[in-house]
Amino acid sequence: MDTYMIETKNVSRSFGRNRAVQNLNLRVRRGCIYGFLGRNGAGKTTALKMLAGLLWPDAGEIRVNGVAPAKFTVEDRWKIGYVSEKQILEPGLRVDALIRFTSQFYPDWDVGVCERILRRFKIDPTRRIGALSQGTARQVAFLLALAQKPDLLILDEPAANLDVVARRDFLDEMLGLLREEGKTAVLSSHILSDVERVADEIGIIARGTLKISEPLDQLKETVKQARFYGFARGLDAFEVPEAFRLTKSREEALATLRIKDETTLPRLAAAHQCQYELIHLNLEDIFVEIVREGEE
Amino acid sequence: MKTRTPWWPLLRSELLLDHFPMVPLVLGGVYCLAVWFVSGWSLLHTLTHGCRGDIALFFNLVGDFIFPVSCGWLFIALMLTGIITVPGFSRLETYEFYFTRAIARRSLFRVKMTVLAVMLLGPFVPNMFIALGTPDLVLNSGTVEALGGLRTTLPDAERLGSYLRAFPGNHPEVVRLVRSSANVDTLEIKLPCATLVYAGWLLWGGTIGLLAVQTYCAFMARHVTRRLWSVMTFVALPFLPAAFVLIYLHDLMPAVVESSFLFFARNETWLVLAAVAAIPMVQWWAERRFNELEIS
Numbered sequence: 122m123d124t125y126m127i128e129t130k131n132v133s134r135s136f137g138r139n140r141a142v143q144n145l146n147l148r149v150r151r152g153c154i155y156g157f158l159g160r161n162g163a164g165k166t167t168a169l170k171m172l173a174g175l176l177w178p179d180a181g182e183i184r185v186n187g188v189a190p191a192k193f194t195v196e197d198r199w200k201i202g203y204v205s206e207k208q209i210l211e212p213g214l215r216v217d218a219l220i221r222f223t224s225q226f227y228p229d230w231d232v233g234v235c236e237r238i239l240r241r242f243k244i245d246p247t248r249r250i251g252a253l254s255q256g257t258a259r260q261v262a263f264l265l266a267l268a269q270k271p272d273l274l275i276l277d278e279p280a281a282n283l284d285v286v287a288r289r290d291f292l293d294e295m296l297g298l299l300r301e302e303g304k305t306a307v308l309s310s311h312i313l314s315d316v317e318r319v320a321d322e323i324g325i326i327a328r329g330t331l332k333i334s335e336p337l338d339q340l341k342e343t344v345k346q347a348r349f350y351g352f353a354r355g356l357d358a359f360e361v362p363e364a365f366r367l368t369k370s371r372e373e374a375l376a377t378l379r380i381k382d383e384t385t386l387p388r389l390a391a392a393h394q395c396q397y398e399l400i401h402l403n404l405e406d407i408f409v410e411i412v413r414e415g416e417e
Numbered sequence: 418m419k420t421r422t423p424w425w426p427l428l429r430s431e432l433l434l435d436h437f438p439m440v441p442l443v444l445g446g447v448y449c450l451a452v453w454f455v456s457g458w459s460l461l462h463t464l465t466h467g468c469r470g471d472i473a474l475f476f477n478l479v480g481d482f483i484f485p486v487s488c489g490w491l492f493i494a495l496m497l498t499g500i501i502t503v504p505g506f507s508r509l510e511t512y513e514f515y516f517t518r519a520i521a522r523r524s525l526f527r528v529k530m531t532v533l534a535v536m537l538l539g540p541f542v543p544n545m546f547i548a549l550g551t552p553d554l555v556l557n558s559g560t561v562e563a564l565g566g567l568r569t570t571l572p573d574a575e576r577l578g579s580y581l582r583a584f585p586g587n588h589p590e591v592v593r594l595v596r597s598s599a600n601v602d603t604l605e606i607k608l609p610c611a612t613l614v615y616a617g618w619l620l621w622g623g624t625i626g627l628l629a630v631q632t633y634c635a636f637m638a639r640h641v642t643r644r645l646w647s648v649m650t651f652v653a654l655p656f657l658p659a660a661f662v663l664i665y666l667h668d669l670m671p672a673v674v675e676s677s678f679l680f681f682a683r684n685e686t687w688l689v690l691a692a693v694a695a696i697p698m699v700q701w702w703a704e705r706r707f708n709e710l711e712i713s
Contacts, residue, residue, distance in 0.1 A: 136713065167713075173517050175712040191709075195420045198519035205513055211430075218435040225426040226519040269519070 123187050126151045126273050126305040127172060132181030133329075134167055141167040143329040145181070149307060149322070154299060156320030156337070157309040158408055164329040165309045166206055169277045172307065173203045186273060199227055202266030206277040208259065212251030216244060216261055220268070227269040234298075238264040241290055255282040263291060267298055274298070274306040280315055288312070292319055317404040327412045332365075337404070344407050346400040347386055349374045353394035361389060366414040377402070377410035422524035431501075431532045457540025460619055461547055465612060470554045472611065473576065476678070480671025487626070488659045494537050494630045495655065501529040502634045502703070504712055505641035506648055513712045526707040530631065530700065538623045544616035554611035556580050576675075577606075583682035584608050611682070617689070618681045624692050628699045630655075635703035638710055 127149035134142045142164040149155045159165045170176040171183060174190030183190055188197050210219060216239075224230040239246055242260045250258060259282055266274060274295070280288040292315060299306055310316050316323070317337070324334040333340065344365070350373040352359065361367050364378040380386065390397045402410070429435055434442065468475040499506040515525055556577070633655055641651045662670070681688055 170712070175513060175516055177709075177711060195422055195519045195521055198517075201517075203517040205517070208514065209508065209511060210514060211436075211511065213433070213436040215435075222426055222430060222435065223518060225423055 123184070124151065125149060125184075126153075126186055127155075127307065128184045129168075129172075130182045132168075132171065132178045132183055134171060134176060134178050140329050142171070142178075142326075145326075145329075145331055147324060147331060147334060149305060151305055152299075153305055153321045154295075154319050155305070155307045156316035156323045157307055157326065158313065158316065158323060159309070159326035160412055163326045163412075165326055166277055167329075168326065169275055169307065169309060170205075173201070173205075173275050195226075199229070199269065200272040202269055202271035202274045204259070204262045204266045204274075204276050204279050206281065208262040210250045210258060210262060213249065215247055215249050216253070217246035219250060219261065220246070220265065223265050224268070229270045231268045231270050234268045234270075235264060238267065238294060241294070242287060256284065256287060259283060260287065260291070263294075267294060270298075272304055274304070274308075276306060276308045276310075278310055279308065280310055280312055288315060295319065313405045313408055323404070325408060325411050327414075332411050332414075340407060341402070341404065343379050343381070344377065344402060344410075345380050346375060346377045346402055346406070346410070347389075348398045348400060349376065349390065349393070349395045350398070351396040356393070356395070359393050359395075366410050377407075377414070422519070422521040424524060424528055427520070427525060427528040428532070431528055453536075453540050454543060457542075457544055458547065460541075461544045461551070461612070461616060464554070464615060465551050470552060470612075471557050472554045472580075472608065472615075473556055476671055476675040480674050481667075483674045484659075484670045485663060487622070488656065488663070490537075490623070491626050491630060491659075492656065494533075494627055495634070495652065497533055497537070498627075498630050498634045499651065501533060502526065502631075502707060503638045503641050503651065504710060505638070505643055506651060512710075516710075516712055522708045522710075523704045526704050527700070530703070534627060537627055538620065541616070541620040541623050544619065545613065548612040548616040551612045554608045554615070556606040556608060579676075579679045580606060580608065583679045584611060614682045614685060615678065617685060618678050621681060621685075621688060621692055622677075624696070628692070628695055631703050632699055635699075635706040638706060 125148045127147060129145050129147040132142060132145040132147075133140065145164075145168055147168070157165055157169065167176060171178055172185055172190065174185075174193050177191060185193075186197065186200055188194075193201075214222070220235055224232075224235075238244070238260070242257070242264075244253075244257055244260060244264075250261065253261065259279070263276075263279060266276075276295075279295075280291060283291060295306060295308075296319060298304060308316065308320065320337050322335065323337050323340055325332045333344075349356070349359065352372070356369055356372075356374050359369065359374050361374075361376040361378055363381075364376040366377045368375045378385075386397050386399065437445070463479060464470065464472070464475045468478060501507070504512045516522065637651050641647050
């Protein structure tokens, strides 16, 4: 069995002149919850759709559970749950009819998960999908993806339209499922606090290019912001080659960079005859710094 | 061994059996069956009763309408085929749901096209059985003479010759003198089995029309986007030549339609075999295209 549930090599995809994804090299380990972050239009949805077999890459290679999405069989699909950003379900069907319909395609359908989620989210199974609120319809989509007992869950903005309580319940359910051995999830979201709560690894995509992909702990441990001040010779010549982003004002410079070892900052400060102060960043800060760097 | 997608849930879904309660479903089904049967039977009834089985009279009276009615039928076929096979014309998100479940796209497409074919071609099928018990059609020289000067018909000699060629095994013993209401003796050629040929011609024409629509939709499916101009182009494109024909070649239509019937009568075996051979070929090609569809 491959170490990686998802592996992409130099995957690119364009829509006309717009290069949505460029040379994406993504590796998601089995059993990992991967937070896939990016601004609107960064290429997240395109990348996730390629993983789900809804779009084909123009170039590069994709393997999901060892299989190219273009060659997914029914058995491969049993193992992949997908909830899209705008998942619209058949509005004329009742919730229970939709569950019954979907269950017929999955041999391992988990009735217990269905009942538990229906109870937890207080979804009336006799209501028609069209009569549900957007948030409740998403909960139903989420239920359908979980009840098939997938090995891989691809969730594109799964918490969109959910209130805070529902979002937390949703994350708990997802974590409950993923506690089982070997289950993997790729999760894109704008709500970084949610991602920070659940993700093991983080990938940040900006303008179609993957800027960072690494374990969340490592990311938070190594990516810091440093404020440099008290420059003896002025800061015109001050540069930090490895910085994600560097902003200068009249008397100080702010650099977001990866701290490779304990000597990185003292060396920089000594070279430019200045002092420094280390600022710890949370995921949201890191995300903003990296994404802004890409845009600037 | 490859796992097959269960077809029964897909069929139930296509027939909307889970969308409505039982009573409206049964009433709606009965109504649709009645409309379905009457619409097919009326095509035969117009010929055998409305025109007293006189084929020349039939084509003269109805020939003007057959082309626009065929265009109307093709339009309905295009709408329905478009809805079930062209994501840009239908709701993309619904396709997204189906394409990310453990459902083989080919099976989904096959069920959709089967339902569509039964719905659109079904009305023509009972005619084949009814035609077996229907009196023979005739070609009356009096009618031919009376219609001879009219713009809409084939020339007399050509028409008589065409019918004799189209039904060669029958005419020697079935030509007879008939006294009309004006006390004029006219020749009447009996055309045994012509009702069956007529019913077969309708079914064959419908099959070819549906195959053409299916081919068009399969070809266009990946090009049609959700934009209004794209959808309008998809719908209008095949009907531009039809509009040209209706406006500029309207006078020729009855003769063309009758010639088409005679051509079918002369070559029915080959034409039926060609249609039967075309069905799996077109289906295979369209399924392949459907299998490669993207949902962006």
